[in-house]
Amino acid sequence: MRVGVIGGGQLARMMVPAAIALGVEIRVLGEGPESSARLAMTATGEPGDLDAVRAFARAVDVVTFDHEHVPQPVLRALVEEGVAVRPGPDALRHAQDKLVLRRRLDDMGLPQPAWAEVADADGLGAFLERAGGRAVVKTPTGGYDGHGVRVVDDPHGADDWLAERPLLAEELVPFRRELAQLVARRPAGDVAVWPLVETVQGGGVCREVFAPAPHLAAPTARQAREIAHRIATELGVTGVLAVELFETEDGRVLVNELAMRPHNSGHWTIDGAVTSQFEQHLRAVLDLPLGDVAARAPWTAMVNLLGGPADGDLDALVPAAMADQPAVKLHLYGKAPRPGRKIGHATAVGDDLDDLVFAARSAVTLLHGDPA
Numbered sequence: 001m002r003v004g005v006i007g008g009g010q011l012a013r014m015m016v017p018a019a020i021a022l023g024v025e026i027r028v029l030g031e032g033p034e035s036s037a038r039l040a041m042t043a044t045g046e047p048g049d050l051d052a053v054r055a056f057a058r059a060v061d062v063v064t065f066d067h068e069h070v071p072q073p074v075l076r077a078l079v080e081e082g083v084a085v086r087p088g089p090d091a092l093r094h095a096q097d098k099l100v101l102r103r104r105l106d107d108m109g110l111p112q113p114a115w116a117e118v119a120d121a122d123g124l125g126a127f128l129e130r131a132g133g134r135a136v137v138k139t140p141t142g143g144y145d146g147h148g149v150r151v152v153d154d155p156h157g158a159d160d161w162l163a164e165r166p167l168l169a170e171e172l173v174p175f176r177r178e179l180a181q182l183v184a185r186r187p188a189g190d191v192a193v194w195p196l197v198e199t200v201q202g203g204g205v206c207r208e209v210f211a212p213a214p215h216l217a218a219p220t221a222r223q224a225r226e227i228a229h230r231i232a233t234e235l236g237v238t239g240v241l242a243v244e245l246f247e248t249e250d251g252r253v254l255v256n257e258l259a260m261r262p263h264n265s266g267h268w269t270i271d272g273a274v275t276s277q278f279e280q281h282l283r284a285v286l287d288l289p290l291g292d293v294a295a296r297a298p299w300t301a302m303v304n305l306l307g308g309p310a311d312g313d314l315d316a317l318v319p320a321a322m323a324d325q326p327a328v329k330l331h332l333y334g335k336a337p338r339p340g341r342k343i344g345h346a347t348a349v350g351d352d353l354d355d356l357v358f359a360a361r362s363a364v365t366l367l368h369g370d371p372a
Contacts, residue, residue, distance in 0.1 A: 001286055002027060004056055006047050007066025008035025010333035010342070011262045011278075014270070016040050018279035024286070028066075029056040036333045037066070050074050057083045064239060064285045065261050068095045069142070086187070086238035086285040087260045094235055095260040098168045099140045105255055108234060110227055112255045113246070114171040120162055125155030127169045137161070138168045149204055173254060175246035179213055179220075180265035181228040182277060184240045184293075186284040191232055194273060194293045196224045199244070199265050205340065208360075209302040211268045211295065214353060220251050227255060240281040242266060264304070264342070269293075271329045271347045272300030297349045301356040305344040308337025309369035321346075321366040328363045 001024045005012040008030025016039060019026035029052065030041035042059075045052025047070040054077070057063050062084040075089035094101045105112050114131065118124045128135055137158045139148035151172065152158055161167055178201060182194040198213035199206050213221075228243045242263030244256040266277035275283075275291030283290055308314050314337055321330065325348075332344040346363040348356035 001025065002060040002062075003282060003285060004029065004060030004063045005037070005040075005066055006053060006056070006063060006070055007031075008037040008041055009066045010036045010335070012037035012040065012066040013333060014262070014267075014331070015278045015282060018276060018282055022279065022282060024282055026282075027056070027060055029053065034336070036335050038334070047071070048074060050077055053078065054081070057081075062086055062285050064281065065092075067144075068092060068260060072096070084285075088236065088238065091235045091237045092260055095258045097140050098138055098143075098257065099166075101258060102168065104235070108230070110230070110255055111252060113173050116169050117166050118162070118169045119166045121155040121159060124152070124158060124162070124167075124169055128153065128155060131169075131171045134172045136170045136172055138170065139165070140168050147204070173246045173248070175254075176249050177213075177247050178256070179224060179245040179247050179253065180209075180263070181224045181243045181245060182240065182263065182266045182269070183228040183232050183243070184277070184280045184284045184290055185232040185237050186290060187238055187287045189233075190290050191229055192275075192280065192290040192293045193225050193229060194266065194269060194277075195295055196221050197265055197268065203340070205304070205306065205342070206264045207304050207306065208357070209265050209268050209300075210353060210357070211272055211300040211302070217251050220247060220253060224253050227253065231255075231258070239284045240266065240277050267331070267345050268300040268302040268347055270331065272296055272302075272349045298351050299353040299356055300347060300349045301353060301360045302345055302347045303357075303360040303364045304342055305332075305346065305364050305367050306342055307339050308341075308343050308367065311369070312337050314343065314367065317367050317369050321363045324366055325359050325363040328359050330363065330367075 005028045012028050013036045027042040028037045028040045029043045043056045102115050116127045134153045137150045178199045185191045195212035197211040200208040232241050240262050242259040246254045262277045269276045329347045335343045346360040348359040
């Protein structure tokens, strides 16, 4: 069985150990020699280069993705040529275009923030009036990790973006916290749902994940599970799907965004679940029976390593972090440190969440090479 992954980032990199364990041959179409997944990279090319993608797809049994940025015409050309593309373009477009997603969720009657498509300052101004004077403005495509997202309180606050395309305007939700529901589905229709987790954001970037989400009411967990299961099924998702959610003060959940691939909120599963999101994604796209998604321990804490040491010498700091926190699992992505860049994460698994958070944070602090 040969799986081809388009995109050479850390998600493709973390599929490699899972593929080896399953006896699956994994090949990666990476962007260049510095790609995080270069160890499994068998071809170089951009996701929008149809010739490069077509040649890569001919050598594998199924094509999947490290990111959602493969253009729809490329995806549909592969499907027309008989390539197994998973998730397929009809499903993936909901993760590629936020306006498409909002319309579909409305049609499904699922809870989400109030929203509108705005084409000019007048349209944005009208939405601001309805939304209490402040709103979140998003570029419909291409955004990630806080890019393409802006909070505005002026009708002209997004004129630069509006000059290029219509935008998505959303109400500024007064949420209690952010949650993420990870689910996997295979073509045969089987669905597996991991425990609901809490994600802690900073600057538009996920910084920490607690699994399961602490102080979670049963109705909230049930609602999140039902929403994710329904989205995966009705959109025909194949592989891992992450549903990012807002939890409101009254315990409701609203759908924020989707990711149709392994996701940062699911990295805890490598060490904390019976079946990791990366193994499960491979099982799903190959239409193999899905694995058990139960947690291995009462709690798992995952902390992202963002930026790294100022001098760029991460390797010199790893032994100290290992010695100080021997129970913490380090996952480094083979990426050069730079401000704000995700270059790894630390995971701690056990019985006391506070202790685990302290341990994972301590390891990450040591990898930054500074005292704070």
